[in-house]
Amino acid sequence: MSRIAIVGGHGKVAMLLHSSLVARGHTPVALVRTEDYRAELEALGAEVGLLDIEQDEPAAFARAFAGSDAVVFAAGGGADGNIERKRTVDLEGSLKSIEGARLAGVARFVQVSAIGVDAPLPADTSDVWRAYVEAKRDADAALRDSDLAWTIVRPGALTDDPATGQVALGLEVERGEVARADVADVVAAILDDDRTVGQQCNLVNGSVPVADAVRALSS
Template sequence: MKKVFIIGGAGNVGRSLAQQLARAGHQALAMYRHPEQEAALKLLGATPVRGDLQSLDEQALADLIAGSDVLVFSAGAGGKGGKEMTNAIDGHGLEIAVAAALKAGVSRFLLVSAFPEAGRGKAAPSDTFENYMAVKKQADVHLAASPLDWVILRPGTLTNDAGNGRINAGLAIPYGSVPREDVAATLAALIETPAVSRKIIEVTEGNTPALQAVQALA
C-alpha cells in the first residue's frame, strides 16, 4: 500500500484518482478547501485533508504531506479568477508544493500539466489563456530543475466522458482529447510504476491499457 497525497484532491481528476487508488488498496489523502467537499471525498474512499494552497506556506504544506510516498499536484485555477488566480495556483502554488516536498522528504512528485498544442488552431486565444499556458510551462521548468523524482503529465483536451482505462501515451504524440478519468488512471499507473522517472509524458485517449502504456515508458 502506498500513501498518496493529492493537491487538488477535490477537483475532477483528483477525485477520480482518489477513488481509483482506494479501490486498489492505497491510501489517498485528498486536499480540499471547502467544508462541503469533505463528505463526498470520504464516500470515494479518500482521507480528506483540509488545506488551502493559497494560504499554506511551504512548512505548513510539508507538515500535511509528511510521510507520504507520492505527491500528486493536480490543482489548477481552471480559468477562474483570471491571471491572478492562475499565477497563484498553477504557478506559485506549484513552487510551494515543490519546496514542501523537499522539506518533507517526499521525493516522488507527479504534476498534471498542459499539452503544448492546447487551444491552438482556434481563433485568437485570449490573454488569459496565453498566460495560463506560459504559467504551466514555467511550472514544468521549475519542477524539472528540482532534484525530485518527478514526472510531468501533459494531457490533451480534458473531457467528462466516461473513461475506459485505455490511453495513448508517449514522450511526443499527436494532439487529442482524453477523459479526466483516464488521466487519473494514467496517474495511478505512474504511482504503480516508479521506474518511470524524470520524464515529460503526453497522453490522450487511445487503445492501450494505462498500466501497460506507462510501463512501456520505463
C-alpha cells in the same frame, strides 16, 4: 499500501484519482481548502487534509504532506477567466508543493500539467490562455529542475466521458482529447511504477491499454 497526498483534492481529475488509488490499495489524502468536502471525499475512501493553495506557505504544504509517500499536484485555477489564479494556483501552488515535498522529505512527485505548453504561442493568443500556458510551462520547468523523483503528465483536452482504459502516452503524442477518468488511471499506474521517474509524457485518447502504455513509457 502507500499514502498519496493530492493537492487540489476536490478537482475533477482528483475526484476520479481517489477511487483509482483506493482500487490499487493506496490511501489518497485529499488536500482541500474547506471542511465542506469531507463527507464526499471520505465516501470515496480518501483521507482529508486542509490546505489553502493560495494563502499557505511551503511549510504548511510540508505539514500537509507529512507521512505521505508521494505527492500529486492536480490543482488548477479554474476556467473562470481569472488570470491571477493561473499564477497563484497553477504556478505558485506547484512551486510551493515542490518546496513542501522537499521539506517533508517526500521524494516522489507527479504533476498533472497540459499538453503543448512548451510550444510558442500565436500572437493572437488570449490573455487568459497565455497566462495558463505560461503557468503550466514554468511549473513543469521548476519540477524538472528539482531534485525530486518527478513525473509530468500532460493531458490533452479533458472530457467527462467514461474511462476507455486505452490511451496514447508519450513525449511525441499529438494533441487530442482524453477522458479525465483515463488521466486518473494513468496517474495511479505511474505512481506504481518507479521506472517512470524523470519522464514527461503527453496523454490523449488512444488504443493502448493503460497498463501497457505506462509500461512502455518506463521501458
